[in-house]
Each structure stands twice: as structure tokens, then as C-alpha cells.
Amino acid sequence: MLPPLIRKAAEDAGFDLTLGADAEWTRIGVSGLEGRVWVVPVRAGAILALGPNAADVEFETVTWTDVPLPPGAARAVRCRTPAELCDALRRVRVLLSQAPPLPEKRLEARLKAVSATEADAVVRQRVGQDLFREMLLEYWDGRCAVTGLAVPELLRASHAKPWKDATDAERLDVYNGLLLAVHLDALFDRGLLTFADDGTALPSPLLSADVLGMLGFPDGVPPLRRVADGHRPYLAYHREHVWRRD
16 A cells, blocks of 8 residues: 555556555556556655566666565666656656557557548658657656756757658657757757767857857757667767768
8 A cells, every 4th residue: 555645646647557566566557558667665755666668768777675576577766755756657657658559559540530632741740740749748848858948839849860761660759859949959950969878968060159159058058858778879860960060
């Protein structure tokens, strides 16, 4: 049985199913989604146990826990407070809802609602990009991946591997994109800005310090707020094929 604060953190993150218990662990899930996680209260917070495919690349995991991991779990995340647990669970829920082939199924469902005369490549791209933006807004919690700007009208979904070069699965892979403020989106899209594997911003040599200052970055562009393993292959592609070195 979860303490009220831990249970509320799980509910606030969208986990609405209690699926049973494995020793000290409580198994929870989300209606309509495959995948499950386990929670056990520890001191003022909790430990979150993840299966091998439950977004474990998103987190700094621990190999030792106060109690043995439940059957089926591959690793654990230590959350010091209910707020940390809620944030971790929210990220897990988002990624579970965006794991292949769910985005492709959502795209096909939307395309079925488009008339046959409209269902050409242009419409498919527009519908797919609208869906991709919704996914990035959810993944980045409605905030720019660099500045933290939280004005949806000023945020754009930027593909690291461009739509024209990507496979259908890559086009809807949440890791193949960044939610960026409009001026950063323009720079990223045109190869005037890229990012290293650790999230460090790499402006193109074509941008002078004066230009960066006029764009609001007199001390340089800040790094990405976070980087997961899934982002790195796409960032590498962007650096190799999109970024303008000269």
C-alpha cells in the first residue's frame, strides 16, 4: 500500500492503475498503454523500478536498492521526494505513450480522417509534423529545450534528422527532435546551431559574437536542458549533415 503522498504523485503523473504487488513493490500502469513500473516508498521519497524497455535510458539509474528489485525490473531510479517521483513517472508515461509503433498508429488514424484527394505527401507531412509537435510539447513539458520558454505559440518542433531524409519511424521518433523557441528553431533548422552529445551548444562559425548578442545570447547559447541516449545518434547526424561549418 502506497503512502498518500506517493500515491498522489503517481496519479498526478497519469498512472491510474494499481496492478498488484511484488514483495514490497507496488506495480502501477497507465490505462491503454503497455508497460509497467514498480514503486516502493523509501524515507521521504521512493524508488522507481523500470523494466528493460521502460524509458530507462532517460534516467541516472542505481544498481543498489534498499530492497531487491522485483521480477522483470532491470534497474531503479532513486527519487528523494514525491515531486521527483512525479517528474520521473511523468517522463516514463510520456515515453510509453510514444514508443513505436504507437506514433505510427496515431498518424495512420489521423490520415484516415483525411479525404482521399488530400492524402498526398504534402498532407501526410503536415499531419505528421503536427503530431510530432504535440509529442515534443509533451516530452519537453511545454518548455523550450534550451531556454525553458513556456509560450507554446513561440515554440517549434525541430527535426535533427530532417523530414526529407528520415524514415517514417524516425520522423515520429521523439528523440529526433527538439522543442525550440522560434529563433533557436530557425538557427537549428538552417544549420547555424547544433549541439554536442552532452548538450553543449555549438553555434556555426558563420555567426559572429555580435549576431549572437543581438539574438539574446551575449554569453553564448545555453546547453540543452537534458540529453537522453536516444538523442545522440540524431544530434550526430545533425552535426555531420546539417550544421554549417563554413
